[in-house]
Amino acid sequence: MSRPKVFVARRIPESGLNAMAAHCDLDVWPEQLPPPPEELRRRVADCTGLVSLLTDRVDAALLDAAPKLKVVSNFAVGFNNIDVPACTARGVRVGNTPGVLTDATADIAVSLLLAAARRLPDSAADAKAGRWLTWEPLGWMGQDLVGRTLGIVGMGRIGFATAKRLHGGWGMKVLYTARAAKPDADRDLGARRVELDELLAQSDYVSVHADLNPTTKGLFGAAQFARMKRSAVFVNTSRGPLVDQTALAAALRNGTIFAAGLDVTDPEPLLPSHELYALPNCLIVPHIASATPDTRNAMARLCANNLIAGVTGAPLPHCVNPV
Numbered sequence: 001m002s003r004p005k006v007f008v009a010r011r012i013p014e015s016g017l018n019a020m021a022a023h024c025d026l027d028v029w030p031e032q033l034p035p036p037p038e039e040l041r042r043r044v045a046d047c048t049g050l051v052s053l054l055t056d057r058v059d060a061a062l063l064d065a066a067p068k069l070k071v072v073s074n075f076a077v078g079f080n081n082i083d084v085p086a087c088t089a090r091g092v093r094v095g096n097t098p099g100v101l102t103d104a105t106a107d108i109a110v111s112l113l114l115a116a117a118r119r120l121p122d123s124a125a126d127a128k129a130g131r132w133l134t135w136e137p138l139g140w141m142g143q144d145l146v147g148r149t150l151g152i153v154g155m156g157r158i159g160f161a162t163a164k165r166l167h168g169g170w171g172m173k174v175l176y177t178a179r180a181a182k183p184d185a186d187r188d189l190g191a192r193r194v195e196l197d198e199l200l201a202q203s204d205y206v207s208v209h210a211d212l213n214p215t216t217k218g219l220f221g222a223a224q225f226a227r228m229k230r231s232a233v234f235v236n237t238s239r240g241p242l243v244d245q246t247a248l249a250a251a252l253r254n255g256t257i258f259a260a261g262l263d264v265t266d267p268e269p270l271l272p273s274h275e276l277y278a279l280p281n282c283l284i285v286p287h288i289a290s291a292t293p294d295t296r297n298a299m300a301r302l303c304a305n306n307l308i309a310g311v312t313g314a315p316l317p318h319c320v321n322p323v
């Protein structure tokens with residue numbers, strides 16, 4: 001019997017590739033950069049499975065070019081790169097990799113928060129550039145953390161793990177927004193669900209963990225930054241398009257808020273000429289939240305399990321559009 005053909009849109013860790021290769025014929029895109037859309041369409045044309053990354057757009061045009069496709073296994077927990085209704089309409093199952101990157105992502109959210117609050121980027125740059133002239137009694141002042149208020153926008157797994165670290169380690173009070181109340185957060189972290197406006201007004205730290213969808217696109221604009229405290233630190237580890245970056249740059253430049261730490265931007269990569277890089281109170285890292293070997297291996301295994309289930313017609317372990 002012929003083995004299912006699968007296109008893998010980038011080299012992912014061997015643990016995932018080997019598992020898939022035991023069941024399927026793999027065509028692995030070897031380049032550092034994603035396949036251009038027309039190349040992606042050409043490669044999936046006779047495939048039963050596709051392993052996509054968050055940089056690969058899976059839309060109706062791609063699906064129409066791949067009539068045999070049964071499964072799209074995204075090597076990510078987020079799946080805003082995929083037109084899920086278009087997949088569902090064609091009977092194509094979509095898998096993602098939840099759970100295994102929760103801790104690594106929460107670690108990056110906390111790292112960005114601490115670094116931005118205590119001005120690590122600009123003070124380190126000053127030291128390196130020879131602007132460290134003496135011990136400065138009034139210099140490089142940051143923000144305290146102990147007992148401050150943390151606002152979690154989107155109390156899912158990653159929001160919870162971030163709040164747990166900051167509540168447990170620094171005794172932060174936790175406010176959150178979520179589509180539904182989160183009894184675990186209320187019980188374990190003494191957290192309180194509030195409306196976004198209240199969260200913005202009360203929080204010293206605002207950390208964004210909501211997924212990107214039509215209701216969250218552009219959620220943070222000039223009006224939201226204006227509601228925040230002047231001492232507030234804003235952290236985003238979810239998706240760039242939740243934030244109006246022009247408004248964020250203005251808020252950071254004018255002192256509307258104190259600092260920002262971003263793991264995600266719009267677009268990605270954000271080119272070095274972007275105004276946000278010129279701001280000393282803005283720290284940007286290149287979407288590295290899940291970048292540890294253990295995490296990426298676990299993602300690769302989950303991604304492979306979804307893919308193998310999909311090509312063999314079994315239910316996906318993590319499916320975003322189950323039948």
Ligand code: GLV
Nearest residue numbers: 075076077078290
């Ligand atoms: C990364 O951003 C992911 O969604 O896994």
